[in-house]
Amino acid sequence: MIVNEVTGILEELAPLAYAEDFDNVGLLIGDKNMEVTGILVTLDTLENVVDEAIEKNCNLIISFHPIIFSGLKKITGKNYVERVVLKCIKNDIALYSMHTALDNARIGVNSKICEVLGIQNPKILIPQKGTIKKLTTYVPKAHAQELKEALFRAGAGNIGNYSNCSFSVNGTGSYKAGENANPTIGEIGQVHYEEETQISVTYAKADQSHIINALIQTHPYEEVAYEIHTLENKNQHIGIGMVGILKKPMDEEEFMKWVKKQMNVSCIRHSNLMGKKIKKVAVLGGSGSFAIAAAIGAKADIFITADLKYHQFYEAENKIVLADIGHFETEQFTKNLLVDHLTKKIPNFAISLAESITNPIKYF
Incomplete structure (x- = not known):
């Protein structure tokens, strides 16, 4: 290789x-x-x-x-x-x-922490923005199905548990080929009207080069018209940190001992314990102070991360336990x-x- x-x-x-x-x-x-x-x-x-x-x-x-x-x-x-x-x-x-x-990958740094600690049904804590794209293009009606299938094979049209998702609208396109053009349909110097299908598909940002290549290779026109937009929709499978639940709730001190054992750490720096059971756990490998508010918003009982500064422990405000187990230790x-x-x-x-x-x- x-x-x-x-x-x-x-x-x-x-x-x-x-x-x-x-x-x-x-x-x-x-x-x-x-x-x-x-x-x-x-x-x-x-x-x-x-x-x-x-x-x-x-x-x-x-x-x-x-x-x-x-x-x-x-x-x-x-x-x-x-x-x-x-x-x-x-x-x-x-x-x-x-x-x-790898921090932002669905199976990555934070899913591994969840696996080691026995955290079940983990979900992304902070979904990454701008990871969902939308492609809109226009193709002769006779070629629409062929093009859609090529885009699907390249990775387009996947939404959650659904695949081959698209939206199509029929209309009339027009163009006039210049003298140096080589039109697939129509004559040079003549305005041509063609019954076309507008196709829209969404896709993951990481697949863009494959999607565009499939579009260009499959589309019959010499010049392919298309638009790409970045969507505001959150991708629940890509992002930093994770939050999930324990199979069985633990007392705070019991859970701290479990973390020390499973993560092989000799000490844990933490905020005030609140005297309640630990059920929902948020994790973020490496420096995670920026995600304290997100962990509180997710209603986690404890947030396991690293590199917390002195004043950042105050941000717990008796809503969550903050636990700093070390940078290396979270990513080991x-x-x-x-x-x-x-x-x-x-x-x-x-x-x-x-x-x-x-x-x-x-x-x-």
């Missing part, structure tokens, strides 16, 4: 189109057409991780966090970022990062998720879970 084939499998799980605008995801180092000898999956790419990749003959590292986040003006090896980049280049190792694309099982996904898709390929320790925070 080549790098591009492996990353394509990863993007089935977490399309890069769903990454946040500030992020730096995708292939950060290396040639997409390079043949892959082995894959090492890690949370962070540090020098010891690259050394492990070399030792295991893995020339593709799949990392959750991007080692290159802001621009590099020099690569001299003066800091850990530059040293990682240099070592990857010297050893022909490609590096691919997923980060917020992400690499297991990626290894499982790749192993199912390419079972006979060398895929390794990084053994190198990358958590920069130690506890005394």
